[in-house]
Amino acid sequence: MNHIKQFFKEKGLYLFCLAMVFAATAAGILALRSIVGNVADLTRLRKEALQDDTTWTQPDTAIDKPAQDVPKPTTAPTTAPTAEPRTTTPPAESTASAQTAAAPGIWDAKPLAAFSGDELVYSATLGDWRTHNGADYAAPAGESVYPAKAGKVDSVTEDALWGYVVEITDKNGVTWRYCGLTDTEVKAGDSVTTATTIGKAGSVPAETSGEAHLHLECIKDGAYLDPEGLL
Numbered sequence: 001m002n003h004i005k006q007f008f009k010e011k012g013l014y015l016f017c018l019a020m021v022f023a024a025t026a027a028g029i030l031a032l033r034s035i036v037g038n039v040a041d042l043t044r045l046r047k048e049a050l051q052d053d054t055t056w057t058q059p060d061t062a063i064d065k066p067a068q069d070v071p072k073p074t075t076a077p078t079t080a081p082t083a084e085p086r087t088t089t090p091p092a093e094s095t096a097s098a099q100t101a102a103a104p105g106i107w108d109a110k111p112l113a114a115f116s117g118d119e120l121v122y123s124a125t126l127g128d129w130r131t132h133n134g135a136d137y138a139a140p141a142g143e144s145v146y147p148a149k150a151g152k153v154d155s156v157t158e159d160a161l162w163g164y165v166v167e168i169t170d171k172n173g174v175t176w177r178y179c180g181l182t183d184t185e186v187k188a189g190d191s192v193t194t195a196t197t198i199g200k201a202g203s204v205p206a207e208t209s210g211e212a213h214l215h216l217e218c219i220k221d222g223a224y225l226d227p228e229g230l231l
Contacts (some may be wrong), residue, residue, distance in 0.1 A: 059072060090200040106201075107148040107231050111135040112213050115226040124209040133224040134177070134217035139201035141182075142210055146231055148195055148216070149176060153198075161206035165196050173218075174230065179215040180204035 062161065066215040113121075116132040123130055151170035158164050162179035167185060168176045182202030186192060204215045 006217050009224070013074040025050070026147075051056070067213075073102055076189060095173045105146060106137050106139050106143070106214060107216070111213055111228060112138055113207075114195055115224075115228065117224075123206070133177070135227045136207065136213040138211055139202065140229055141201055143201045144197050145181060145199050145201055145214065146179070147176065147192050147196060147198055148227075149174070150193045151176070151191075153186050153188050153192060155188050156184050156186060161204075163204055164199065168192060168198075174225065175219045176227075177219065179217065180207075183222065 003070070019126035113132060113136040115135050118131065120129040121132050122128075147168055149168070149170040151168040154167040154169055154175065156164070156166050159179070162177075164179075164181040164184055166178045166181055166184060167175055178198060180202050184199040185195070185197045190196075194197060200214070201214055203212065207213070207215060216227045216228055218227045
């Protein structure tokens with residue numbers, strides 16, 4: 001008896017732990033059996049549902065809409081139809097004339113190089129800094145040149161830097177210097193209008209770099225003015 005008591009006294013903790021493990025194992029087995037049973041029941045119910053051929057359909061429901069809410073068709077248009085406007089095509093000659101009259105001239109475009117006033121700008125042709133006393137307007141070589149303003153021709157000269165130059169003074173006392181011309185067709189003393197050909201576009205020796213153009217200057221009382229502001 002003493003040996004048994006001594007055994008339980010020494011091994012009691014181990015026996016207690018073993019009993020707890022046994023109890024936990026038994027509880028786990030019972031829980032697993034319960035889960036397996038539930039899964040089996042769910043599987044059986046699903047098979048029965050699949051075997052059931054009954055389908056559910058929604059019954060048709062009549063729409064109860066009062067008759068007075070239904071819009072009545074109109075029997076006559078609210079406005080009388082209008083006749084389609086007739087378009088007439090102008091003769092080809094008239095169209096061509098209008099296009100020619102509306103064609104922009106040399107002085108209507110934005111200048112390639114603007115008037116600089118007192119500000120120095122670099123001259124790529126001459127390789128130095130100087131004021132640009134006029135404005136440069138694109139003009140292909142050989143294009144006819146017309147005055148920007150009507151007036152009287154003061155002189156027709158040839159300049160080493162500006163080529164052939166035609167100077168015309170308008171009624172306001174502004175002298176317009178057209179530089180870079182060739183084949184000039186006017187002479188000093190001639191009265192010209194904006195429809196008078198004064199020459200053809202050539203080149204400006206002092207400004208040969210870049211696009212072909214004419215150099216236009218405006219002078220009044222010995223001072224240079226911005227041509228773009230006078231056009």
